[in-house]
Amino acid sequence: MGSIIRKTAVVENKNFSAIENTATAGIKCIEASGIDPSRIGVLIYAGLYRDDNIMEPSVASLVQKKIQIGLDISASNLAGMTFSFDVINGANSVMSAISVADSILQNDHKQFVLIVAGDAHPSKSDHKEFPFEAVGAAMLLDWDTDSLRGFHAVSYLSDHTNAESSFSATGKLEEFGMEGRSHVRFESDPHLSESYLHLNAENINQYLQRQRPKAIDFILSSEPVRGFSQQLVTMIDFQHPADGGVALSPQSIDLHGHFGGDIHTAAPIAAFDVLIPELKDRKKTTLLFSTVGSGNASACALYCV
Amino acid sequence: MIASRFESIGVYLPEKEVTTQSLVSSMETQPMFDLEKLTGVKSRRWRSDSEDCHTLAMSAIERCLHQSHYRADDIDVIVCTSITRFTGGLRFALEPGLSATLKNTLGMRRNALNFDITNACAGMFTGVYLMDQMIKSGAEKTGLVVSGECITPITETALKEINNPIDEQFASLTVGDSGAAVIMDRSVNEHSRLNFLELFTLAEFSEFCFGMPSNKNPGVAMYTKAMEIHATVIQRLPSFLGQFAERYQVSGIDFQHVIPHQTSERAIRTALELCSETFGDIPHICVSLDKFGNTSSTSHFVVLDDQMRQGIIKPGDNVLMLILASGIILGAASVTVGNLGGIN
Numbered sequence: 001m002g003s004i005i006r007k008t009a010v011v012e013n014k015n016f017s018a019i020e021n022t023a024t025a026g027i028k029c030i031e032a033s034g035i036d037p038s039r040i041g042v043l044i045y046a047g048l049y050r051d052d053n054i055m056e057p058s059v060a061s062l063v064q065k066k067i068q069i070g071l072d073i074s075a076s077n078l079a080g081m082t083f084s085f086d087v088i089n090g091a092n093s094v095m096s097a098i099s100v101a102d103s104i105l106q107n108d109h110k111q112f113v114l115i116v117a118g119d120a121h122p123s124k125s126d127h128k129e130f131p132f133e134a135v136g137a138a139m140l141l142d143w144d145t146d147s148l149r150g151f152h153a154v155s156y157l158s159d160h161t162n163a164e165s166s167f168s169a170t171g172k173l174e175e176f177g178m179e180g181r182s183h184v185r186f187e188s189d190p191h192l193s194e195s196y197l198h199l200n201a202e203n204i205n206q207y208l209q210r211q212r213p214k215a216i217d218f219i220l221s222s223e224p225v226r227g228f229s230q231q232l233v234t235m236i237d238f239q240h241p242a243d244g245g246v247a248l249s250p251q252s253i254d255l256h257g258h259f260g261g262d263i264h265t266a267a268p269i270a271a272f273d274v275l276i277p278e279l280k281d282r283k284k285t286t287l288l289f290s291t292v293g294s295g296n297a298s299a300c301a302l303y304c305v
Numbered sequence: 306m307i308a309s310r311f312e313s314i315g316v317y318l319p320e321k322e323v324t325t326q327s328l329v330s331s332m333e334t335q336p337m338f339d340l341e342k343l344t345g346v347k348s349r350r351w352r353s354d355s356e357d358c359h360t361l362a363m364s365a366i367e368r369c370l371h372q373s374h375y376r377a378d379d380i381d382v383i384v385c386t387s388i389t390r391f392t393g394g395l396r397f398a399l400e401p402g403l404s405a406t407l408k409n410t411l412g413m414r415r416n417a418l419n420f421d422i423t424n425a426c427a428g429m430f431t432g433v434y435l436m437d438q439m440i441k442s443g444a445e446k447t448g449l450v451v452s453g454e455c456i457t458p459i460t461e462t463a464l465k466e467i468n469n470p471i472d473e474q475f476a477s478l479t480v481g482d483s484g485a486a487v488i489m490d491r492s493v494n495e496h497s498r499l500n501f502l503e504l505f506t507l508a509e510f511s512e513f514c515f516g517m518p519s520n521k522n523p524g525v526a527m528y529t530k531a532m533e534i535h536a537t538v539i540q541r542l543p544s545f546l547g548q549f550a551e552r553y554q555v556s557g558i559d560f561q562h563v564i565p566h567q568t569s570e571r572a573i574r575t576a577l578e579l580c581s582e583t584f585g586d587i588p589h590i591c592v593s594l595d596k597f598g599n600t601s602s603t604s605h606f607v608v609l610d611d612q613m614r615q616g617i618i619k620p621g622d623n624v625l626m627l628i629l630a631s632g633i634i635l636g637a638a639s640v641t642v643g644n645l646g647g648i649n
Contacts, residue, residue, distance in 0.1 A: 043506075048399055055397075056388050056425045056516030056527065057631035064508035071509040073635065075544045078552065081505040084632070085431045086423035090400045096420040100435045103442035153444065156418045161409055165401045173395040173523050180518025180525070184399065294400040297419070 002150025003102045005303075006112065006142040007033035008273040010266070012135045012259060017124045018047050019059060021136025022116035023066035029114070029138035030067065037069045038080035040140075041111030042104055045086045046093035047265050049119040049132075052181040053171065060084035063116055090167075091222045091293025092156075093117060093265045095301065098141070098289075099154045105143040113141045117265040123182035131186055133261040137269035151289075152211060152302040157203035159195075159296040166192040167224075167294040193225045200292040201235035204300050208238035208248070211302055213286055215240075216250040218278075220271035221290040222264075226256040232290070250288060267291065279305055309440040309499050310492035312447075314645050315369025316610035317361060317484040318597065321351040323457075328464065328478055337470040340478060345570030349481025349598030351457050356482070357392045362407055362453025365484030365603075372645065373488045375447055377411040380488070382418045382448040384435060386428035387602055388516060389455045390421075395524060407451065418445070425514070426566055427504060427630035428452055428602035429485060430638065434502055436489045451486040452602045462519050462526040476514075476529040479569070481598035485606035496621050497643025501553050504628060504636035510537050514631035535572055537633060542576050547583030549637050557585030560639070561622040562612070564591045566629040567604040587625060591618070613645065620644045 009029035015021055022045060030037050045060035061084050064070065070082030089096040094117050101113040120134040121127035144150050166189040176183045189195065200221075219236075221229035229252035238248055253271045255263060263270055268289050279285055285305040292298040325341040325348065341347055352361070362385065370377060385404035390397050392406075402421035413419075424431040432450035439445040463477035492498040513534050519526040550556050565573045570592050577590060593608045600607045605626050612618040620643055628636030 050399075052517050053397070054515060054517045055390075055423070055525065056514060057511050058424045058506075060424075061506050061508050061511040061632040061634075064506055065511045069508075070506065072507050073505060073541050073545055076548075078503070078505070078545075078548050082508070083434075083504045083634075084506040084508065085427075087420055088399075088402050088423060089404070089420040090402065093420070096418070099418060099444070100438065103435075103438040103444045106442040106444075107438055154418075156416060158405070158408060158415050158417075158419070160415070161412050165405070167400060168398075169400040171397045171399070171518075173397065173518055173525060175523075176518065177523045178520050180523065181520060295402075295405040295419075297401075297405065 002144060003105050003141045004144040004150040005272060006140040008269050009138045010135060010270045010273045016120045016126055016134050017051050018049055018118060018120040019051050019062050021118050021120060021134060022047055023063045025136035025138035026063060026067045026114060026116045029140050033140050035112060039112050040069050040082055040114050042113045043082055043084035044097045044101065044113065044115045046097040046115055046117040047119050048088060048093060049122055051122060051124055053122045058084060058086045060086050090295055091264055091267065092291045092297055092299045094268045095154055095289065095291050095299035098151060101141050102151055105141060109143045109145060115139045115141065117269055119264045122184055129186060131262065132264040133259050135259060135263050135266050135270065137266035139269045149304050154299055154301040155203055155207040156297065156299050157199065159199055163296065165294045166195045166296055193228065195296060196224055196292045197231055197235060199296050200232055200290060200298045203298040204290060205237050207300050212240060213302055215286055216248050216288045217285045218275060219250040219252050219288045219290055220268055221252060222267045222292050223255040224262050229253065307441050308492040309437045309489050310497040310643060311487050311640065311645060312490045313369050313373035313488045314606055314610055315365045315372065315486045316607050317364035317368060318350045319352050319356055319482050321353060322348045323351045324348045332464060332467060334468050334470060336475060343569060343571060344479050345592065345594040346479045346598045347595045350483060352455055352482045358387050358389055358403060358453040358455045359392045359406060361455060361482065361484035362451045363410060365486040366411065366449065366451055369486035369488055375488060377413050380413055380417055380447050380449045381445040382436065382439065383408050383413060384420060384422055384432040384448065384450045386422045386432040386450060387452040387454045388425060388428060391455045395458060425631035426601045426604065427628050427634040427636060429606060430504065430628045430636060433487065434504055437499055437502060440489060440491055447488065447490045449486060449488050453484045454601050454603050455482055456480045456601050457482050458525050459516065459527040462522055462524040465522050466519065466526065473528040473530065474526060476531050477527045479599045481600050483597065483600040483603045483607050485603035487606060496641060498641045500639035500641060502638040504634055507633045507635060510633040513633065534633065538629060539576055539579060541635065543580045543583045545635055546580045550584050555639065557587040559623060560587045560625045562589045562591050562618055563587040563625040563627060564605050564608045565627040567592065567594050567599045567608065570594050618642060
């Protein structure tokens with residue numbers, strides 16, 4: 001039993017509004033799923049960068065309005081209502097959202113949870129300093145009671161206390177003057193890739209020791225830099241005892257090749273979406289979702305298709 | 306059936322008090338109404354130069370942990386839920402999130418989950434909802450929900466920018482700074498329990514209130530269509546509470562107190578009077594607007610702490626929390642408050 005991915009959608013039409021992109025992906029995802037939208041009990045926005053740097057309301061509520069679900073309360077029936085909110089945790093935002101969605105679905109099997117993610121510069125333009133590719137991604141989660149399909153528990157690991165974050169995005173409003181809605185300052189450590197790789201591999205290897213999977217077919221990983229997931233695969237240090245000492249070596253997804261750069265919070269959803277054609281002809285496939293980002297922190301979870 | 310509870314709460318209020326009278330007298334454009342009389346806000350707490358969202362949150366967490374049976378390294382999840390994310394003056398942090406820096410400062414376990422929530426004034430109750438879900442599912446045992454809400458920068462902007470007697474920034478004059486934290490774990494008896502909690506986002510009205518950087522001054526502003534929000538809520542709250550009464554088989558007499566979101570005393574009393582027919586009367590309405598103003602995401606916990614310290618809310622009392630936030634979010638929680646680590 002566990003949360004399963006009912007449908008995903010990704011839009012990359014080079015629109016530079018996080019709200020527009022994620023809402024478009026959400027609509028596409030719901031339409032493709034064929035479900036009754038009124039059964040989406042929870043909508044989570046797991047993108048980080050916010051159009052105009054808005055702090056209130058939640059971006060999720062603005063996306064919900066564009067998707068047109070649970071718009072108003074009925075005088076006679078609370079069913080069909082939606083609760084929306086933003087989950088923020090760097091590149092681990094979607095995995096954090098999956099963690100909470102899994103509990104929500106386990107407690108109430110009748111509903112769906114829609115997670116939308118993706119980033120765009122707050123200025124809603126193709127800003128040259130923005131280090132991420134603007135895409136919108138959506139993932140519809142459902143609960144499966146009949147099989148062993150779905151997500152296993154998410155493993156989370158932060159760096160050692162007092163370790164500096166390898167990446168930061170902040171805004172000093174006094175410095176931005178009257179341009180506070182359209183600026184963010186990014187700072188990146190030159191050793192970011194190395195720090196992320198080590199933490200990510202540490203988390204994965206500890207997790208695999210606990211979970212002891214017999215096989216992992218694909219790793220769906222963040223790609224803060226091109227080739228990151230390929231390097232990560234070489235650092236996986238686990239073999240199932242029954243497997244005669246052959247270390248697991250899942251295939252990775254080249255997200256930079258597909259999207260032209262780091263798609264940040266959208267990575268786990270987009271990687272799954274890219275993989276869908278491949279999954280169609282397979283009977284049983286095990287995936288490892290893996291993200292790493294500022295903080296520094298890493299999240300990972302096995303997923304059985 | 307598994308349920309969660311509030312194991313301990315901690316509230317921190319900055320020392321400095323600023324009166325509504327002093328704020329209004331400093332304005333060039335005077336409001337068309339008596340702000341203090343209309344809202345009931347006489348004073349609010351104001352951050353010092355050295356305080357920001359991180360320090361307000363840490364001060365609340367320290368109080369919460371002091372009264373808790375748990376230590377920082379027992380906590381499985383930390384959720385930071387403030388609207389504002391200022392550290393070191395008006396520097397907002399998008400990455401890493403405040404939960405990551407708080408986790409680091411507290412020396413929590415490396416494998417403890419952390420994430421931030423943004424959900425306007427429903428932030429803390431969104432965190433409570435998520436912890437409740439994770440405790441009920443068995444995914445996690447202990448969680449810390451915190452908000453360090455450094456919200457008075459919107460007041461500073463409003464004081465500079467209000468130039469219309471019915472300006473959209475008037476609501477910014479009612480807010481106050483605070484920190485609040487709650488530790489949640491599994492309920493062991495009915496004397497301390499989160500009985501139910503439901504939250505809904507009425508997204509049709511999501512554009513009635515925006516908090517964002519100002520485009521006229523270096524700072525942050527909040528633009529609120531207060532009349533529209535009031536009308537929307539007043540029209541819906543009675544049927545909303547009526548449906549809760551039916552769903553959970555409760556009514557006003559099952560509660561000793563109601564803690565509404567702290568907006569305006571007059572609006573709160575009008576709304577609850579209208580709910581009398583569908584939900585019944587709740588004996589005591591908790592309001593602390595006069596002392597602390599609207600502390601936004603922390604408001605229910607600031608009031609709960611204040612009323613427990615005064616001995617008005619006692620361990621074992623049933624409290625109805627009414628949640629209202631931009632989005633528009635409407636919600637209700639039924640909480641049987643326990644000893645909360647010694648506050649009584």
